[in-house]
Amino acid sequence: MATTNDLKNGMTLDIDGVLWNVVGFQHVKPGKGGAFVRTTLKNVLTGKVVDRTFNAGIKVDVATVDRREMTYLYxxxxxxxxxDSESYDQIPVPPGVVGGVADYMLENTIATVALHDDAPLYVELPASVELTISATDPGVQGDRSTGGTKPATLETGANIQVPLFITTGEKVKVDTRDGRYLGRVTS
Structure with missing residues:
Protein backbone atom coordinates (compact mmCIF):
# COMPACT_ATOMS: atom_id res chain seq x y z
CA MET A 1 0.00 0.00 0.00
CA ALA A 2 1.16 3.46 -0.86
CA THR A 3 -0.46 6.85 -0.76
CA THR A 4 -1.21 9.12 -3.69
CA ASN A 5 1.67 11.31 -2.48
CA ASP A 6 4.08 8.45 -3.37
CA LEU A 7 2.99 8.14 -7.02
CA LYS A 8 5.70 8.16 -9.67
CA ASN A 9 5.66 7.72 -13.44
CA GLY A 10 5.89 4.05 -14.39
CA MET A 11 4.28 2.73 -11.20
CA THR A 12 1.59 0.10 -11.67
CA LEU A 13 -1.54 0.48 -9.56
CA ASP A 14 -4.25 -2.06 -8.86
CA ILE A 15 -7.49 -0.06 -8.91
CA ASP A 16 -10.68 -2.10 -8.52
CA GLY A 17 -8.90 -5.25 -9.74
CA VAL A 18 -7.60 -3.59 -12.92
CA LEU A 19 -3.92 -2.81 -13.47
CA TRP A 20 -3.04 0.77 -14.49
CA ASN A 21 0.36 2.33 -15.26
CA VAL A 22 0.93 5.89 -14.06
CA VAL A 23 1.78 7.89 -17.19
CA GLY A 24 1.71 11.30 -15.54
CA PHE A 25 0.77 12.90 -12.25
CA GLN A 26 0.49 16.35 -10.74
CA HIS A 27 0.06 17.36 -7.11
CA VAL A 28 -2.33 20.30 -6.89
CA LYS A 29 -2.73 22.46 -3.79
CA PRO A 30 -5.43 25.01 -4.46
CA GLY A 31 -5.63 28.08 -2.26
CA LYS A 32 -9.00 26.96 -1.00
CA GLY A 33 -9.85 23.35 -0.17
CA GLY A 34 -7.78 20.21 0.18
CA ALA A 35 -4.89 19.10 -1.99
CA PHE A 36 -5.42 16.49 -4.67
CA VAL A 37 -3.42 14.49 -7.20
CA ARG A 38 -4.37 14.60 -10.87
CA THR A 39 -3.12 11.49 -12.71
CA THR A 40 -3.06 10.09 -16.21
CA LEU A 41 -3.37 6.30 -16.11
CA LYS A 42 -2.96 3.72 -18.87
CA ASN A 43 -4.71 0.36 -18.66
CA VAL A 44 -2.01 -2.31 -18.83
CA LEU A 45 -4.15 -4.81 -20.73
CA THR A 46 -6.16 -2.64 -23.13
CA GLY A 47 -3.93 0.43 -23.49
CA LYS A 48 -6.84 2.78 -22.72
CA VAL A 49 -5.69 6.09 -21.22
CA VAL A 50 -7.82 7.88 -18.62
CA ASP A 51 -7.45 10.90 -16.37
CA ARG A 52 -8.27 10.31 -12.73
CA THR A 53 -8.15 12.58 -9.71
CA PHE A 54 -7.38 11.35 -6.19
CA ASN A 55 -7.52 13.20 -2.90
CA ALA A 56 -4.01 13.70 -1.54
CA GLY A 57 -2.87 11.11 0.96
CA ILE A 58 -5.41 8.36 0.25
CA LYS A 59 -4.09 4.82 0.03
CA VAL A 60 -3.74 3.06 -3.33
CA ASP A 61 -2.71 -0.52 -4.07
CA VAL A 62 0.61 -0.82 -5.87
CA ALA A 63 0.75 -3.91 -8.06
CA THR A 64 3.91 -5.97 -8.23
CA VAL A 65 4.94 -6.23 -11.86
CA ASP A 66 7.97 -8.38 -12.55
CA ARG A 67 9.81 -7.33 -15.71
CA ARG A 68 12.00 -10.19 -16.92
CA GLU A 69 14.38 -10.44 -19.83
CA MET A 70 13.31 -13.39 -21.95
CA THR A 71 14.18 -14.94 -25.28
CA TYR A 72 11.49 -15.57 -27.89
CA LEU A 73 11.86 -19.21 -28.95
CA TYR A 74 9.04 -20.25 -31.28
CA ASP A 84 13.36 -16.87 -19.03
CA SER A 85 17.05 -16.02 -19.43
CA GLU A 86 17.82 -16.82 -15.77
CA SER A 87 15.66 -19.80 -14.80
CA TYR A 88 15.22 -21.26 -18.32
CA ASP A 89 11.48 -21.63 -17.69
CA GLN A 90 9.39 -21.53 -20.85
CA ILE A 91 6.25 -19.38 -20.79
CA PRO A 92 3.53 -19.36 -23.47
CA VAL A 93 2.30 -15.83 -24.21
CA PRO A 94 -0.98 -15.28 -26.08
CA PRO A 95 -0.91 -13.14 -29.25
CA GLY A 96 -3.12 -10.49 -27.65
CA VAL A 97 -0.46 -9.87 -25.01
CA VAL A 98 2.40 -9.78 -27.53
CA GLY A 99 0.51 -7.29 -29.69
CA GLY A 100 2.17 -5.37 -32.50
CA VAL A 101 5.73 -6.21 -31.46
CA ALA A 102 5.22 -9.63 -33.05
CA ASP A 103 5.89 -7.93 -36.40
CA TYR A 104 9.51 -7.34 -35.37
CA MET A 105 10.34 -10.57 -33.52
CA LEU A 106 12.48 -13.34 -34.92
CA GLU A 107 13.38 -16.51 -33.09
CA ASN A 108 16.01 -15.87 -30.38
CA THR A 109 15.00 -12.21 -30.05
CA ILE A 110 15.58 -10.81 -26.56
CA ALA A 111 12.47 -9.12 -25.15
CA THR A 112 11.22 -7.85 -21.82
CA VAL A 113 8.10 -9.64 -20.60
CA ALA A 114 6.11 -8.05 -17.77
CA LEU A 115 4.44 -10.53 -15.43
CA HIS A 116 1.88 -10.04 -12.67
CA ASP A 117 1.05 -13.12 -10.57
CA ASP A 118 2.95 -15.18 -13.19
CA ALA A 119 0.54 -14.03 -15.92
CA PRO A 120 2.12 -12.12 -18.83
CA LEU A 121 0.86 -8.54 -19.20
CA TYR A 122 2.83 -7.17 -22.14
CA VAL A 123 5.99 -7.68 -24.18
CA GLU A 124 8.51 -4.94 -24.95
CA LEU A 125 11.28 -5.05 -27.53
CA PRO A 126 14.32 -2.79 -27.69
CA ALA A 127 13.65 0.58 -29.36
CA SER A 128 15.10 -0.70 -32.64
CA VAL A 129 15.82 -4.06 -34.25
CA GLU A 130 17.85 -5.13 -37.26
CA LEU A 131 15.91 -7.10 -39.88
CA THR A 132 16.47 -8.18 -43.47
CA ILE A 133 14.33 -6.96 -46.37
CA SER A 134 12.77 -10.07 -47.92
CA ALA A 135 10.96 -8.36 -50.79
CA THR A 136 10.78 -4.92 -52.35
CA ASP A 137 10.33 -3.51 -55.82
CA PRO A 138 13.23 -1.76 -57.49
CA GLY A 139 13.12 1.97 -56.90
CA VAL A 140 12.43 4.16 -59.91
CA GLN A 141 13.96 7.60 -59.68
CA GLY A 142 11.74 10.37 -60.88
CA ASP A 143 11.73 14.10 -60.60
CA ARG A 144 10.58 14.82 -57.07
CA SER A 145 11.57 17.46 -54.61
CA THR A 146 11.81 15.14 -51.61
CA GLY A 147 13.23 11.68 -51.11
CA GLY A 148 10.78 9.00 -52.11
CA THR A 149 9.85 5.82 -50.33
CA LYS A 150 8.53 2.46 -51.40
CA PRO A 151 6.92 -0.47 -49.57
CA ALA A 152 9.13 -3.33 -48.41
CA THR A 153 8.44 -6.62 -46.65
CA LEU A 154 10.66 -7.62 -43.73
CA GLU A 155 11.76 -11.18 -43.00
CA THR A 156 9.10 -11.30 -40.27
CA GLY A 157 6.37 -10.50 -42.79
CA ALA A 158 5.79 -6.92 -41.63
CA ASN A 159 5.51 -4.17 -44.23
CA ILE A 160 7.36 -0.86 -43.85
CA GLN A 161 8.27 2.12 -46.01
CA VAL A 162 11.93 2.34 -47.05
CA PRO A 163 13.93 4.75 -49.24
CA LEU A 164 14.17 3.98 -52.95
CA PHE A 165 17.82 2.85 -52.77
CA ILE A 166 17.09 -0.13 -50.47
CA THR A 167 17.13 -3.50 -52.24
CA THR A 168 16.00 -7.01 -51.37
CA GLY A 169 18.40 -8.79 -49.01
CA GLU A 170 19.70 -5.67 -47.25
CA LYS A 171 19.68 -5.42 -43.46
CA VAL A 172 17.89 -2.38 -42.08
CA LYS A 173 17.27 -0.92 -38.64
CA VAL A 174 13.56 -0.54 -37.78
CA ASP A 175 11.93 1.37 -34.91
CA THR A 176 9.78 -1.16 -33.00
CA ARG A 177 7.44 1.50 -31.59
CA ASP A 178 6.09 2.81 -34.90
CA GLY A 179 7.67 0.66 -37.63
CA ARG A 180 9.76 3.45 -39.16
CA TYR A 181 12.87 2.76 -41.21
CA LEU A 182 15.87 4.11 -39.28
CA GLY A 183 18.76 3.27 -41.56
CA ARG A 184 20.91 0.65 -43.22
CA VAL A 185 22.95 -1.74 -41.14
CA THR A 186 26.57 -1.83 -42.20
CA SER A 187 28.52 -4.84 -41.08
Missing part, protein backbone atom coordinates in the same frame (compact mmCIF):
# COMPACT_ATOMS: atom_id res chain seq x y z
CA UNK A 75 5.30 -20.22 -32.03
CA UNK A 76 3.25 -23.00 -30.49
CA UNK A 77 -0.08 -22.87 -32.25
CA UNK A 78 -1.28 -19.33 -31.64
CA UNK A 79 0.95 -18.70 -28.60
CA UNK A 80 4.46 -17.27 -28.56
CA UNK A 81 6.85 -19.23 -26.33
CA UNK A 82 9.42 -17.24 -24.36
CA UNK A 83 12.24 -18.59 -22.21
Missing amino acids: RDGADFVFM
Whole structure:
Protein backbone atom coordinates (compact mmCIF):
# COMPACT_ATOMS: atom_id res chain seq x y z
CA MET A 1 0.00 0.00 0.00
CA ALA A 2 1.16 3.46 -0.86
CA THR A 3 -0.46 6.85 -0.76
CA THR A 4 -1.21 9.12 -3.69
CA ASN A 5 1.67 11.31 -2.48
CA ASP A 6 4.08 8.45 -3.37
CA LEU A 7 2.99 8.14 -7.02
CA LYS A 8 5.70 8.16 -9.67
CA ASN A 9 5.66 7.72 -13.44
CA GLY A 10 5.89 4.05 -14.39
CA MET A 11 4.28 2.73 -11.20
CA THR A 12 1.59 0.10 -11.67
CA LEU A 13 -1.54 0.48 -9.56
CA ASP A 14 -4.25 -2.06 -8.86
CA ILE A 15 -7.49 -0.06 -8.91
CA ASP A 16 -10.68 -2.10 -8.52
CA GLY A 17 -8.90 -5.25 -9.74
CA VAL A 18 -7.60 -3.59 -12.92
CA LEU A 19 -3.92 -2.81 -13.47
CA TRP A 20 -3.04 0.77 -14.49
CA ASN A 21 0.36 2.33 -15.26
CA VAL A 22 0.93 5.89 -14.06
CA VAL A 23 1.78 7.89 -17.19
CA GLY A 24 1.71 11.30 -15.54
CA PHE A 25 0.77 12.90 -12.25
CA GLN A 26 0.49 16.35 -10.74
CA HIS A 27 0.06 17.36 -7.11
CA VAL A 28 -2.33 20.30 -6.89
CA LYS A 29 -2.73 22.46 -3.79
CA PRO A 30 -5.43 25.01 -4.46
CA GLY A 31 -5.63 28.08 -2.26
CA LYS A 32 -9.00 26.96 -1.00
CA GLY A 33 -9.85 23.35 -0.17
CA GLY A 34 -7.78 20.21 0.18
CA ALA A 35 -4.89 19.10 -1.99
CA PHE A 36 -5.42 16.49 -4.67
CA VAL A 37 -3.42 14.49 -7.20
CA ARG A 38 -4.37 14.60 -10.87
CA THR A 39 -3.12 11.49 -12.71
CA THR A 40 -3.06 10.09 -16.21
CA LEU A 41 -3.37 6.30 -16.11
CA LYS A 42 -2.96 3.72 -18.87
CA ASN A 43 -4.71 0.36 -18.66
CA VAL A 44 -2.01 -2.31 -18.83
CA LEU A 45 -4.15 -4.81 -20.73
CA THR A 46 -6.16 -2.64 -23.13
CA GLY A 47 -3.93 0.43 -23.49
CA LYS A 48 -6.84 2.78 -22.72
CA VAL A 49 -5.69 6.09 -21.22
CA VAL A 50 -7.82 7.88 -18.62
CA ASP A 51 -7.45 10.90 -16.37
CA ARG A 52 -8.27 10.31 -12.73
CA THR A 53 -8.15 12.58 -9.71
CA PHE A 54 -7.38 11.35 -6.19
CA ASN A 55 -7.52 13.20 -2.90
CA ALA A 56 -4.01 13.70 -1.54
CA GLY A 57 -2.87 11.11 0.96
CA ILE A 58 -5.41 8.36 0.25
CA LYS A 59 -4.09 4.82 0.03
CA VAL A 60 -3.74 3.06 -3.33
CA ASP A 61 -2.71 -0.52 -4.07
CA VAL A 62 0.61 -0.82 -5.87
CA ALA A 63 0.75 -3.91 -8.06
CA THR A 64 3.91 -5.97 -8.23
CA VAL A 65 4.94 -6.23 -11.86
CA ASP A 66 7.97 -8.38 -12.55
CA ARG A 67 9.81 -7.33 -15.71
CA ARG A 68 12.00 -10.19 -16.92
CA GLU A 69 14.38 -10.44 -19.83
CA MET A 70 13.31 -13.39 -21.95
CA THR A 71 14.18 -14.94 -25.28
CA TYR A 72 11.49 -15.57 -27.89
CA LEU A 73 11.86 -19.21 -28.95
CA TYR A 74 9.04 -20.25 -31.28
CA ARG A 75 5.30 -20.22 -32.03
CA ASP A 76 3.25 -23.00 -30.49
CA GLY A 77 -0.08 -22.87 -32.25
CA ALA A 78 -1.28 -19.33 -31.64
CA ASP A 79 0.95 -18.70 -28.60
CA PHE A 80 4.46 -17.27 -28.56
CA VAL A 81 6.85 -19.23 -26.33
CA PHE A 82 9.42 -17.24 -24.36
CA MET A 83 12.24 -18.59 -22.21
CA ASP A 84 13.36 -16.87 -19.03
CA SER A 85 17.05 -16.02 -19.43
CA GLU A 86 17.82 -16.82 -15.77
CA SER A 87 15.66 -19.80 -14.80
CA TYR A 88 15.22 -21.26 -18.32
CA ASP A 89 11.48 -21.63 -17.69
CA GLN A 90 9.39 -21.53 -20.85
CA ILE A 91 6.25 -19.38 -20.79
CA PRO A 92 3.53 -19.36 -23.47
CA VAL A 93 2.30 -15.83 -24.21
CA PRO A 94 -0.98 -15.28 -26.08
CA PRO A 95 -0.91 -13.14 -29.25
CA GLY A 96 -3.12 -10.49 -27.65
CA VAL A 97 -0.46 -9.87 -25.01
CA VAL A 98 2.40 -9.78 -27.53
CA GLY A 99 0.51 -7.29 -29.69
CA GLY A 100 2.17 -5.37 -32.50
CA VAL A 101 5.73 -6.21 -31.46
CA ALA A 102 5.22 -9.63 -33.05
CA ASP A 103 5.89 -7.93 -36.40
CA TYR A 104 9.51 -7.34 -35.37
CA MET A 105 10.34 -10.57 -33.52
CA LEU A 106 12.48 -13.34 -34.92
CA GLU A 107 13.38 -16.51 -33.09
CA ASN A 108 16.01 -15.87 -30.38
CA THR A 109 15.00 -12.21 -30.05
CA ILE A 110 15.58 -10.81 -26.56
CA ALA A 111 12.47 -9.12 -25.15
CA THR A 112 11.22 -7.85 -21.82
CA VAL A 113 8.10 -9.64 -20.60
CA ALA A 114 6.11 -8.05 -17.77
CA LEU A 115 4.44 -10.53 -15.43
CA HIS A 116 1.88 -10.04 -12.67
CA ASP A 117 1.05 -13.12 -10.57
CA ASP A 118 2.95 -15.18 -13.19
CA ALA A 119 0.54 -14.03 -15.92
CA PRO A 120 2.12 -12.12 -18.83
CA LEU A 121 0.86 -8.54 -19.20
CA TYR A 122 2.83 -7.17 -22.14
CA VAL A 123 5.99 -7.68 -24.18
CA GLU A 124 8.51 -4.94 -24.95
CA LEU A 125 11.28 -5.05 -27.53
CA PRO A 126 14.32 -2.79 -27.69
CA ALA A 127 13.65 0.58 -29.36
CA SER A 128 15.10 -0.70 -32.64
CA VAL A 129 15.82 -4.06 -34.25
CA GLU A 130 17.85 -5.13 -37.26
CA LEU A 131 15.91 -7.10 -39.88
CA THR A 132 16.47 -8.18 -43.47
CA ILE A 133 14.33 -6.96 -46.37
CA SER A 134 12.77 -10.07 -47.92
CA ALA A 135 10.96 -8.36 -50.79
CA THR A 136 10.78 -4.92 -52.35
CA ASP A 137 10.33 -3.51 -55.82
CA PRO A 138 13.23 -1.76 -57.49
CA GLY A 139 13.12 1.97 -56.90
CA VAL A 140 12.43 4.16 -59.91
CA GLN A 141 13.96 7.60 -59.68
CA GLY A 142 11.74 10.37 -60.88
CA ASP A 143 11.73 14.10 -60.60
CA ARG A 144 10.58 14.82 -57.07
CA SER A 145 11.57 17.46 -54.61
CA THR A 146 11.81 15.14 -51.61
CA GLY A 147 13.23 11.68 -51.11
CA GLY A 148 10.78 9.00 -52.11
CA THR A 149 9.85 5.82 -50.33
CA LYS A 150 8.53 2.46 -51.40
CA PRO A 151 6.92 -0.47 -49.57
CA ALA A 152 9.13 -3.33 -48.41
CA THR A 153 8.44 -6.62 -46.65
CA LEU A 154 10.66 -7.62 -43.73
CA GLU A 155 11.76 -11.18 -43.00
CA THR A 156 9.10 -11.30 -40.27
CA GLY A 157 6.37 -10.50 -42.79
CA ALA A 158 5.79 -6.92 -41.63
CA ASN A 159 5.51 -4.17 -44.23
CA ILE A 160 7.36 -0.86 -43.85
CA GLN A 161 8.27 2.12 -46.01
CA VAL A 162 11.93 2.34 -47.05
CA PRO A 163 13.93 4.75 -49.24
CA LEU A 164 14.17 3.98 -52.95
CA PHE A 165 17.82 2.85 -52.77
CA ILE A 166 17.09 -0.13 -50.47
CA THR A 167 17.13 -3.50 -52.24
CA THR A 168 16.00 -7.01 -51.37
CA GLY A 169 18.40 -8.79 -49.01
CA GLU A 170 19.70 -5.67 -47.25
CA LYS A 171 19.68 -5.42 -43.46
CA VAL A 172 17.89 -2.38 -42.08
CA LYS A 173 17.27 -0.92 -38.64
CA VAL A 174 13.56 -0.54 -37.78
CA ASP A 175 11.93 1.37 -34.91
CA THR A 176 9.78 -1.16 -33.00
CA ARG A 177 7.44 1.50 -31.59
CA ASP A 178 6.09 2.81 -34.90
CA GLY A 179 7.67 0.66 -37.63
CA ARG A 180 9.76 3.45 -39.16
CA TYR A 181 12.87 2.76 -41.21
CA LEU A 182 15.87 4.11 -39.28
CA GLY A 183 18.76 3.27 -41.56
CA ARG A 184 20.91 0.65 -43.22
CA VAL A 185 22.95 -1.74 -41.14
CA THR A 186 26.57 -1.83 -42.20
CA SER A 187 28.52 -4.84 -41.08
